[in-house]
Amino acid sequence: MDAYTSFAQVYDLFMDNVPYDEWCAYICEILKKHGIADGPVLDLGCGTGELTRRLAACGYDMTGVDVSVDMLQKAMEKQTDPPILYLLQEMQTLELDGCVRAVCCTCDCVNYVLEPQELSDAFRRVAACLESGGVFIFDMNTAYKYEQLLGDHTFAESRQEGSFIWENYYDEETRINEYDLTLFIPEAGELYRRYAETHYQRNYKVEQIVGFLQQAGLVCEGMYDDYTDAGVKADSERITFVTRKE
Known part of the structure; x- marks a missing residue:
């Protein structure tokens, strides 16, 4: 996506x-x-x-x-x-x-x-x-952020308006960081719709x-x-x- x-x-x-x-x-x-x-x-x-x-x-x-x-x-x-x-x-x-x-x-x-x-x-x-x-x-x-803070770490947050899971995969050889983002957005009633996106950045x-x-x-x-x-x-x-x- x-x-x-x-x-x-x-x-x-x-x-x-x-x-x-x-x-x-x-x-x-x-x-x-x-x-x-x-x-x-x-x-x-x-x-x-x-x-x-x-x-x-x-x-x-x-x-x-x-x-x-x-x-x-x-x-x-x-x-x-x-x-x-x-x-x-x-x-x-x-x-x-x-x-x-x-x-x-x-x-x-x-x-x-x-x-x-x-x-x-x-x-x-x-x-x-x-x-x-x-x-x-x-x-x-910066390189420090990609290598030390994002790296292969996962972050998550949940609120009444929605939730997300943010997974990071950093490749030191290519210097590319992949962000896999999963969103859960509330709809009618108690249902949530799941969305997924992948972002890429270069260091x-x-x-x-x-x-x-x-x-x-x-x-x-x-x-x-x-x-x-x-x-x-x-x-x-x-x-x-x-x-x-x-």
Whole structure:
């Protein structure tokens, strides 16, 4: 089953621990430091539009792009005034009608691009969509997270609104992490419907990412521990990259 089909229906429920407000504040601060206080901004891999809406509320003219029809449908159900433009595209074939001042790509979306050449292509596409001096902020999961925290571990959660079992299988040779996700969603009466999805992510090396950025004409201005000002540590679970188009 394609990723983010059934899960899209309960994504916001089970992802309510994602600190969207903090991420939004962090991104806005970085953009303003680069003189970007308004104008067109792209949320790449926007999902259900939670961060997109927050950035729009901060005064940016937002466009959201995602590869999942179901996630975009959820995003469009939360439409704002003025409405946000949502587009169905893959990041490695990204194409916009005009340039944007900034692009953000959060929640380890880049790890979902499994082929290195396709991620390199995605960065080139991002650069092509950015105006000169534009900023690209993105994050990725680290080797520490895949090898030490996810690995071959299983996680589960049960709520009144639904339950899930999340099984992980990490292959050190291919650097691919397989997520097998089983959902139990209540229906009429006491019945539950079972859904199953499989997701895959690649564990990229930092030097690979920096190389792809350089090839795309994007300058890496900094790498940080998650969405903080602290440098990357040995046990960082997420790295946030701040880059700029030359």
